[in-house]
Amino acid sequence: MSLTVFPPPSAxxxxxxxxxxxxxxxxxxxxxxxxxxxxxxxxxxxxxLWTRFIIQRNAGIxxxxxxxxxxxxxxxxxxxxxxxxxxx
Amino acid sequence: xxxxxxxxxxxxxxxxFAAEMSxxxxxxxxxxxxxxFYQRIPSRTISPTFLFITKVxxxxxxxxxxAFLIALFRACRSLFSFWFTNDQTTQMRGAxxxxxxxxxILLSAFIVTTVQDFIVTTLPLLLFWKVEMxxxxxxxxxxxxxxxxxxxxxxxxxxxxxxLLFYVTFDTTWTSWYIWIWKVFxxxxxxxxxxxxxxxxLYRHYWGALSCDRPPPVPPKPPHMIGVxxxxxxxxxxxxxxxxxxxxxxxxxxSVHVYAEEGRDDRPLV
Numbered sequence: 001m002s003l004t005v006f007p008p009p010s011a012x013x014x015x016x017x018x019x020x021x022x023x024x025x026x027x028x029x030x031x032x033x034x035x036x037x038x039x040x041x042x043x044x045x046x047x048x049l050w051t052r053f054i055i056q057r058n059a060g061i062x063x064x065x066x067x068x069x070x071x072x073x074x075x076x077x078x079x080x081x082x083x084x085x086x087x088x
Numbered sequence: 089x090x091x092x093x094x095x096x097x098x099x100x101x102x103x104x105f106a107a108e109m110s111x112x113x114x115x116x117x118x119x120x121x122x123x124x125f126y127q128r129i130p131s132r133t134i135s136p137t138f139l140f141i142t143k144v145x146x147x148x149x150x151x152x153x154x155a156f157l158i159a160l161f162r163a164c165r166s167l168f169s170f171w172f173t174n175d176q177t178t179q180m181r182g183a184x185x186x187x188x189x190x191x192x193i194l195l196s197a198f199i200v201t202t203v204q205d206f207i208v209t210t211l212p213l214l215l216f217w218k219v220e221m222x223x224x225x226x227x228x229x230x231x232x233x234x235x236x237x238x239x240x241x242x243x244x245x246x247x248x249x250x251x252l253l254f255y256v257t258f259d260t261t262w263t264s265w266y267i268w269i270w271k272v273f274x275x276x277x278x279x280x281x282x283x284x285x286x287x288x289x290l291y292r293h294y295w296g297a298l299s300c301d302r303p304p305p306v307p308p309k310p311p312h313m314i315g316v317x318x319x320x321x322x323x324x325x326x327x328x329x330x331x332x333x334x335x336x337x338x339x340x341x342x343s344v345h346v347y348a349e350e351g352r353d354d355r356p357l358v
Contacts, residue, residue, distance in 0.1 A: 026265045033272050041276035048283030051290040062124035066282060069117030072110035073279060079110065080268060083103045 031084045038077040116153035118278045145207050159193050191254045209236035239274045246270045
């Protein structure tokens with residue numbers, strides 16, 4: 001879930017001194033993933049919904065669920081992209 | 089984790105909470121959408137067992153999501169204390185957070201979602217096993233299933249990082265990066281696979297037939313059609329008459345289509 005970890009005091013004692021000037025950081029991997037797969041994963045379902053609602057006019061409950069599901073999906077991508085912002 | 093300024097601890101928790109919640113909602117909605125899509129397949133192609141499994145998995149997806157949402161909101165005594173779970177100054181003050189054992193929740197969530205992913209991927213495979221299709225259609229469909237199983241396998245890779253986090257490094261911010269990579273990959277692939285079956289129809293509507301489309305089936309020629317063709321020809325003269333061939337050379341091609349009636353003799357009449 002949300003990864004609440006309580007490190008034991010012995011582990012915290014073993015941590016190195018904070019390097020706030022030039023900290024070790026992950027690369028842009030997650031951000032690139034969000035910016036490549038993200039638009040695709042919104043466009044393709046949009047194409048499906050367009051087909052079902054506009055062209056075939058046979059939208060069912062599965063299409064409505066997918067349409068609603070796109071909202072948290074977009075929110076997730078935005079949250080993750082935002083949380084990758086450069087350190088202050 | 090240790091390189092993060094203390095001022096980032098609380099925002100990090102809030103972001104993690106929001107991301108987790110949207111992830112749970114999105115996976116639930118996309119999985120249910122896929123399962124309900126299976127139910128819309130014309131009933132003559134699917135068995136009652138298939139429908140039953142679909143309904144059971146749908147119920148399990150919904151129930152599991154509700155359970156995990158409750159677990160997320162009740163992970164600690166209150167949401168307020170959840171924000172401060174990474175804050176060492178609060179931890180050192182000896183504040184209790186009343187948090188439940190997160191590793192057990194994570195492990196159960198992991199097992200349940202992986203089993204659901206496998207079911208959702210395997211159900212259509214059982215269905216399409218019997219259907220005859222061209223090799224190109226098979227390749228396309230195989231690609232979609234390959235992505236589905238890849239996602240299932242990647243979610244197993246996630247377990248390794250969860251273990252690493254809880255028992256080896258305790259480094260939340262660093263290790264959850266890897267976990268979120270798998271999660272983003274899984275959910276975007278899920279959304280794409282969910283819309284894949286409809287996209288050929290979209291393509292055909294705007295850009296014409298696909299290269300893997302078969303030509304529309306030719307209906308078997310009913311006997312009276314032969315009579316019609318024959319009468320068309322007879323209008324111009326007897327098929328065997330050389331006079332017709334000489335006079336109307338461009339109409340000679342008609343003779344090729346004229347067959348004996350009722351299919352008793354398949355040789356052309358001329």
